[in-house]
Every structure is written in structure tokens, then in C-alpha cells.
Amino acid sequence: MLTIDQATYDAIVAHARRDHPDEACGVVAGAVGSDLPTRFIPMVNAAMSPTFYEFDSTDLLRLYQEMDDNDEVPVVVYHSHTATEAYPSRTDINLAGEPEAHYVLVSTRDGAHESGPVEFRSYRIVDGEVTEEEVTVVERY
Amino acid sequence: MAIEVRVPTILRTYTSGEKNVSAAGESVSALIEDLEVNHAGIKDRLVEGGQPRRFVNIYVNDEDIRFSGGLETPLSDGDVVVILPAVAGGSR
Structure with missing residues (x-):
């Protein structure tokens, strides 16, 4: 189960709306072992595409x-789908590289x-399994 | 010659859970061969058809090797290599 505070939830939705029709992406970091997403970090979609997202490699590093310096991990990795449902695509599954993260999908196709x-x-995405x-x-943690 | 290698969560199954491992090599490709000796299977996750995998980023001292010579990027004692899977996907 993902537990998330209202402000972070709203920030993810607002980011997805703002970048529509391109896909929006980002991370919500949280303390190691806490499983609580606390620090909202919107990222630039280097692909600038309505069907693909990728963090810029320098931004990623x-x-x-x-996060390492702060003893944080990416508790949530989020991105939007802008014309399809909020379900991981084959590409999302193949490229999912954080087995311990909650993968949040937001769809703005009607919103x-x-x-x-x-x-x-x-979703959890581990070894190709969703x-x-x-x-x-x-309201708050 | 010792190079420190930071291993991402998803590849720690090859390093017995270790986040940092030490390896040797005068280039990234030699380093990967050395990693493979102690962490069998890791090479295939980093390299495909003699090229770095498209969705794996390898940095030497904070520089993406795509901009510094790819797998032939030279290494020297004390360098730090960071491996990070791309964060990417999409609706297609």
C-alpha cells in the first residue's frame, strides 16, 4: 500500500496537468526504511514527449x-500518461529499475x-511483474 | 589500482547486497570485465553488443561516459564509477 499526504498527491497531479500533453515525471524521496514519500522532486522530461519520459542523465546523477547525502531513497517514482490509462505499459515494465519504489501513474487523458x-x-514493478x-x-503523516 | 564502484539497488543481487564494491581496470570496459569475475552476470546488465546499454547510465567522476569515450573511457586509481539505471518509460 502507498500512503501519501494530500499536498504531495496534489503536487503530482498539478505537475501532470501542467506538462500535458507531454508526459510529466518525477520522484518523491523519503527517509531510508520509512516508506513515506516526503520530498517532492519534479524532474524535467528530457524526452519532451507525449509517449515517453526519461530523466536527463546529469539530473539523474x-x-x-x-538522496544519498540525505539518507533518502526514491519512495515514489511517478509519471503521467496523457492519452492512455494509468497502467504501466510494456516499456514502463521493462525499464522499471527501482524494485523498492512505488510506481505512481497518473492519467490526464480526461483531466x-x-x-x-x-x-x-x-504499482510495484519487480522483475517484470506488476x-x-x-x-x-x-492529511499529514 | 582500485576504482570504487557504486552499485544501484537493482544490481545488488550480483554484489551480495553491497552498495559499493572495488574493482580494477584501465578503462570502463576493463573494469566491467573485472566486475564480472567477482560478480558473475553483472556484465550483461551493463553492456549489450559491445556497447553500454541504452537505459543504463555509467558515470566516471560524475561524467556520463556517453560524453567521454563510452566503454573506452580511461580510468585511474581513485576514480569513482557510478552506475544508475535510467528512470524512463512511457505510454508506448
């Missing part, structure tokens, strides 16, 4: 160095604007 619905779902999990949104 900096991000991991920073690019403030009023529209946004799907927000979370398991959807419950998302619990709390």
Missing part, C-alpha cells in the same frame, strides 16, 4: 547523489484541466 478527473494509481496497490491519502 545529481538527484541520486542528493488536463482543473475540472477533469485524473486517475492516480500505484502489482497494483491501494493508495491511501492522508
Whole structure:
């Protein structure tokens, strides 16, 4: 199960809407072993594409160095799908490199604007195997 | 000659869970051969058809080897090599 606070949830949705129709991506870091996503880090989609996302390689190194220095791990890795459902694609599954992360998928296909619905779902992706999990949104931790 | 190698979570199955391992080599490709001796199977996760895998990033002293000579990037004593899987995906 993913437990996430309302402000971080809202920030992920806002980022996805802002970058629509391109895919938005980022990380929510949290203390090692806590499983709590606390530090929202929107990333630039270096692919700038409506069907693909990739962190820039220099940004990626900096991000991991920073998390290392703070004793953090990427608790959540999120990205948006802008024309399809919020379910991991074959590409998402093949490239998932963080077996301990919650992979959050947001779909803006009907919710690019403030009023529209946004799907927000979370998965574990380990060895090519996808398991959807419950998302619990709390006011604060 | 000792090079420190930082291993990402997903590849720690090859290093008995170790986050940092030491290896030797005068280039990234030689280093990977040396890693393979002690951590069998890791090479295939880093290299494909003689090239670095598209979705694995290897940095030498904070520089992505794609911009510094690829697998032939030279190494010297005390260098730090970081391996990070790309964070990427998409709806297709």
C-alpha cells in the first residue's frame, strides 16, 4: 500500500496537468526504511514527449547523489500518461529499475484541466511483474 | 589500482547486497570485465553488443561516459564509477 499526504498527491497531479500533453515525471524521496514519500522532486522530461519520459542523465546523477547525502531513497517514482490509462505499459515494465519504489501513474487523458478527473494509481514493478496497490491519502503523516 | 564502484539497488543481487564494491581496470570496459569475475552476470546488465546499454547510465567522476569515450573511457586509481539505471518509460 502507498500512503501519501494530500499536498504531495496534489503536487503530482498539478505537475501532470501542467506538462500535458507531454508526459510529466518525477520522484518523491523519503527517509531510508520509512516508506513515506516526503520530498517532492519534479524532474524535467528530457524526452519532451507525449509517449515517453526519461530523466536527463546529469539530473539523474545529481538527484541520486542528493538522496544519498540525505539518507533518502526514491519512495515514489511517478509519471503521467496523457492519452492512455494509468497502467504501466510494456516499456514502463521493462525499464522499471527501482524494485523498492512505488510506481505512481497518473492519467490526464480526461483531466488536463482543473475540472477533469485524473486517475492516480500505484504499482510495484519487480522483475517484470506488476502489482497494483491501494493508495491511501492522508492529511499529514 | 582500485576504482570504487557504486552499485544501484537493482544490481545488488550480483554484489551480495553491497552498495559499493572495488574493482580494477584501465578503462570502463576493463573494469566491467573485472566486475564480472567477482560478480558473475553483472556484465550483461551493463553492456549489450559491445556497447553500454541504452537505459543504463555509467558515470566516471560524475561524467556520463556517453560524453567521454563510452566503454573506452580511461580510468585511474581513485576514480569513482557510478552506475544508475535510467528512470524512463512511457505510454508506448
